[in-house]
Amino acid sequence: MDDEFAEGLRKVGVRSAYIEAGREAPEAEPVEADFEVHEDAWESWLFFLSVSRQWVYVVMGNVMGSVAVRQCLNWPAIEALARMSGTPRNKWPGLCADLLVIEEAVLVAESENNKG
Numbered sequence: 001m002d003d004e005f006a007e008g009l010r011k012v013g014v015r016s017a018y019i020e021a022g023r024e025a026p027e028a029e030p031v032e033a034d035f036e037v038h039e040d041a042w043e044s045w046l047f048f049l050s051v052s053r054q055w056v057y058v059v060m061g062n063v064m065g066s067v068a069v070r071q072c073l074n075w076p077a078i079e080a081l082a083r084m085s086g087t088p089r090n091k092w093p094g095l096c097a098d099l100l101v102i103e104e105a106v107l108v109a110e111s112e113n114n115k116g
Helices: 003-011 016-024 039-051 075-084 089-115
Strands: 055-062 065-073
Touching: 003 016, 039 075, 039 089, 065 075, 065 089, 075 089
Parallel strands: none
Antiparallel strands: 055 065
């Protein structure tokens, strides 16, 4: 974890002890993706990658501290990015339907990873 990333964590309220623990953790080995993108979904996948930073997080807290939990995609921001990137309006319904599937898959996978 570099200094810039650590500073960003501090700005959003992550405790210094957690940041330091993250700095001391060994680097994770690269993991091969266990999914494939079908040719007919490639355009939707590329669109998702372009908006993949547009997540809404909710801060959950308890006596052990706080944690940000991914809640959903920020749909107004995605619409704005579609407009600004010149995505043809007639493609929006298909992209939206595919993003809903991708969004659900990400949330389910993250939930399963957090359980174990």
